Amino acid sequence: MADRTVHVWGARTPTARGSAWPERVDVHLDGVREDEVDRWVGAACVLCSNGCGCEIAVKDGRMVGVRGRAADRVNRGRLGPKGLYGSTPWASSPDRLTTPLVREDGRLVETDWDTAMGRIVERSRALLDEKGPLSHGFYTSGQLFLEEYYTLAVIGKAGLGTPHMDGNTRLCTATAGASLKESFGADGQPASYDDIEQCDALFLFGHNMPETQTVLWARILDRIEGSEPPRVVCVDPRRTEVAVAAGRTGGVHLAPRVGTNLALMNALTRELLAHEWLDADWVEAHTVGLEELRATVEPYTPEEAARTCGVDADDVRRAARIFGESGAVLSTVLQGFYQSHQATAAACGVNNLHLLRGMLGRPGCGVLQMNGQPTAQNTRETGADGDLTGFRNWENAAHVEELARLWNVDPMTIPHWAPPTHAMQIFGYAETGSIGLLWISATNPAVSMPESPRIRRILGGDQCFVVVQDLFLTETAALADVVLPAAGWGEKTGTFTNADRTVHLAEKAVDPPGEARSDLDIFLTYADAMGLTDRDGSPLVGWRTPEEAYDAWVEASRGRPCDYSGITYDLLRERGAVQWPLGTTRLYADAEFPTSTDYCEDYGHDLATGATTTEQQHRATAAAGRAFLKAAAYSPPHEEPSEDYPLIFTTGRVVHQFHTRTKTGRSRRLHHAAPDPWVELSEADARALGIADGQRVRVESPRGSLEAPARIGPVTEGAVFAPFHYAGAGQANELTMTVWDPVSKQPTFKTAACRVVPLEGD
Amino acid sequence: MPHLATYVGLADHSEQTLADSLRAVADGHAHLADVFHTCSQLAGWSDDHRERLAPVVRRYGEEDVAEPERLRADALEYPREGEVGLLRDLQDLHLLATLVHTTWTVIAQGAQGLRDEELLEIARHCDAETSRQISWFETRLKVAAPQALIVTP
Structure with a gap:
């Protein structure tokens, strides 16, 4: 197999619209041949949030590699570079903790x-x-x-x-959960990955999927290579692979100034309303809040978005037209929205676009408010977080x-x-x-x-x-x-x-050290x-065993939106991958939302302040099964560039590393592919500062600094990007702010003022 | 309409008092990021209310009352310290915002009587935002109270 640290998405298997995604089984073994493996043990990959079904190879009591499961609905056998090369080497690393x-x-x-x-x-x-x-x-x-x-x-x-219980999911998916609760009354992803084969437009909002969820991106690339490809619209301040795909498919790349997502969402919403690209009957029957939404977004003309966000007004019009005129739109949202300013309001803006067009619960139509981690959904479901x-x-x-x-x-x-x-x-x-x-x-x-x-x-x-x-x-x-x-x-x-x-069972393959x-x-x-x-x-x-704990959870979930009834360990062993609730590909196919006051997960919040809506106020909306169209006005980010700190610092991920590299940093291949931190500057900013590609720089914010080599890259002018995975001299979070979204309480990693100082001698 | 002018003046003054107090609380509890940012944001709303009211102040004038201290509330100049101090400060903000809220109610009634649509629209808009300010004070109080009362060192 090709070196997948280089060929990140693997070979193409073009997929025509409406047909099933073909199988392609990816395998990686460390120093053994497939026929030498003692046992294959069922599991799913935990090195991103995609949840790819796989099997762990065991040889002489050690995990020695992984193989994708061809029958799995999520990945049809594929695995990404992190999953292939990072799933098992950490386990036999000599620096494992073995005693308290x-x-x-x-x-x-x-x-x-x-x-x-x-x-x-x-x-x-x-x-x-x-x-x-x-x-x-x-x-x-x-x-x-x-x-x-x-x-x-x-x-x-x-x-x-x-x-006082929370998870690091607060840093990655709190806004996904919060926006689903605000719009639909309860957490739970409306769409299915199968919608990728069905849609004719794909909107990725602050979601650098090619680096964060490589297998899902391979699935989209296969659609792009197949007949009747979807048009791709990319909202990202960097010229990512998604932006390249937008160019290839006749879509649009919108690169809003960091921290201005909400102004852009309000402008897209206003365009849908102004052109009456909405399913008026559906909106009337299944939503509340249209008039307030209309009033809130009214000031956000494409020209206003151009001023605030630094985007082209005609690009806003084109993107809105693609959303407004496509027959089936699938949207995904991730950290570019969740970890940025006015996160929940901006994510609700995506839900609003789908609600206005009645594009939920049907093939090809839906929203995936993505997760950043493999098991984040379960932290939210079980209540181990907030x-x-x-x-x-x-x-x-x-x-x-x-x-x-x-x-x-x-x-x-x-x-x-x-x-x-x-x-x-x-x-x-x-x-x-x-x-x-x-x-x-x-x-x-x-x-x-x-x-x-x-x-x-x-x-x-x-x-x-x-x-x-x-x-x-x-x-x-x-x-x-x-x-x-x-x-x-x-x-x-x-x-x-x-x-x-999609629920997977990951079985024990070997004993812990x-x-x-x-x-x-x-x-x-x-x-x-x-x-x-x-x-x-x-x-x-x-309970004592995992299965007993699981069965206890099923009782706790019964009758709630995340009902696991009928999904047992036996069923998971038999089928491999099963969506909750059992037999439900998409939520809200009946346009019945969990918003009745007695059933909903949350009464909602003021998106601008985070003030809670009271039970009485919620009852007065008489939502009773209708979704909420919620919006807020744009306000400038908490820290804007100044004379001392003229640039905006923003953080993110690289394809070869996960989190703080606890596992991926212990894979030789992944480590070699991305061993050290770096900071990315636009060509114009680098020129103005006299910084050459590869030169060491110090990036300083009012809170701290990092040192790393500069890369001249696809980030927008005025912004500085650094991956957050690395500890030590290049640690990105030395610079970020202690500030969070008023509703989801997700910290804002994407907007901090900074300056860049070239260092000599490198 | 001498007394409408009195209340227009009271609205202007009370919004200013609330804005000043919000900024004092923001600075006094600046180590609590959400208190700092939200109080600053809400102070901006009160500033905006005064701007909206300015043309009305020009039309009706602001009554120069004989004993303003009998009419007006004082700003919270010196925020208290610590978690219990925050509770008490939020309670003061709540009181000041309630004065603003009822002042807008009175003005809206006057505007109805006068069929002054401009003033009525201003009073309704501002009052709706005042209610949102009050909701945030209540939300933040509820969140902070148990820890402040029971565990704070």
Whole structure:
């Protein structure tokens, strides 16, 4: 097979409109032939959010490679470079954590499980006695399995009773969930990946899919190579491969100034309304809020968008016309919107375009508010993050009562007096010591959170006891008081769900190294040691195995929008990939939205301020199954370029790395393909600053700086781009701001003022 | 219409008081990013309300009241410290915004009586935004209260 770090999307298998995407099985084995493999174990890839079905190759008790599953609806056998080369090498890396560590005299030293867990329990009990459950915070991941999140959610919400639970999903998919709740009443992706073969226009909003979800992009490239290709519209401040595809297909590339997405969305919406490119009957029957929407977007003429966003007014008109006149439009949205200014309002703007044209729930028509991580959807579903379990509404007493019955605890135990605490606020409480125990699982906030110097100060200080469970001694684990060695993918069993509601079962292929335990076992050990019980004195967490945990979750999801009923381990083993709810390719085919006041997941928010809509206000909308057309006026970003900091700093991803490189950095091929950080400047800015391609530069913001070689690249003039994966001198989050979207509370990584200083000697 | 002018003056003054107080709270709690940015944003709304009202002030005049301290509320000049201080500051903002809200209600009634459509539209628009300011104060209070009351060191 070709070197897929170079041929990222692999060979084309052209697909005509309306036909099935052909199979193409990708395999990579480390030093063994396919016929030498002892066993193939069913799983799905966790190195991006796409959820590609695969099998893990096992030889002599070690994971030695992966192979795509031809029958899988998500990937039809394909795998991307991260999945192929990054899925297994980390597991046998010599620097795996194999024993628990505790801090002694300022140093982390090896210990046994009883000692490590004993320290945690001692601190946990003391804090509960002294201050109660609000002294505890949990910060989890988008990398664990559903069973682990659900167990964590029950421990936190029903055992301890703390509202301070969130995941790093706050950094990647909080806006996806928030925008779906605001528009449709509950989380859940309306569309299906199958819509790629059915659509005749594809809109990618702030979504550099060629680098973030390579297999999904291969699927789109195959449509572009086939007969009746869709037109592609790209909204991105960089000239990405998506922008190239837009040029090839007669689409449009809109490159809005960083931080101005909402102004552009309002202009596109205004164009649809002005040309009456809407399904008036459908809008009348299935939405509320048209007149308010019309009033809000009225000032945003194409010329106004041109002034605010720095785009061509005619390009806005052309893009709107493509949306308005195509028969079937599929849209995807990702971090260019989610991690930028006015994130939720801009993402709702995409939902609005689809609602105006009634383009939901039909083949080729839909929205994918994408996820950034493989299991992010499950963090949201189970309530291990800032949501209530099973897409329930924390303000709805009947929903809380349901959970209390299910868990057999007093409803007062379940924190529901205010929205669950978001990650940025959890770290704020940890900063003051108001949270005295912070438990971090499978994530590396010392590198991934904004304003890194502050995060390191919080984790390293004495005001808060920090527990970290991970595969490696990450930058975060190195600052912890107790470090717990965890089993990774392939070393434990569990399910997870991708961005088109496809559930996969990932089975255990090998044993974890040393004393490492699965995250599920670690949570169960804590629940046992704390003696967490229900109202009758029985153990609160009644399950021991992943399958038992999964079955308990199915009960919690029953009757809710994310209903897993009928999807069992046996069914997943038999079929490989199954969408929830069972037998549902697309949500809202009947145009019936989960917006009735008694059923919805959320009463909604003021998109401009984040103020919550009350139950009475929600009832007064009489939405009752109709979707909300919600909008807000554009406001300038929190930090605009100034004389001292004349450029805008924006961060993002590269195709060969994932997150803070915990796994991908340990793959030789992926490491060699993208070993070091860099910063990208436009040709005009580089010329003005006298910077040559490859020259080392220092990028400075009011909060910090990074040093890396410059690349003259496709970023728009006035902006500076850096990948966020790298720790150390080139760490992008040294520069970013502590600020977040008012509704989704997702931090804004994409807009910070900066200046670039050329360095000599390189 | 001497008393309409009094209330036009009160609206102008109360919006200014609210804007000043919002900026004081933003600066006083600047380490809380959402408080800083949202309070600054909401202060901008109050500035905008005063701009919208300016032509009406020119038409009706602003009554120079004999004892303004009997009519007007004082701005919150010195924000309090800490998480409990934030609660109390938000309560003060809520009080000031409620004064603005009821002032717009009174003016809207006067505008109805006078069939002054321009003033009525201004009063309705501004009052709707004042309600959104109040909603945010309530939301933020609810979020901050448990931790501030129970756990704050």
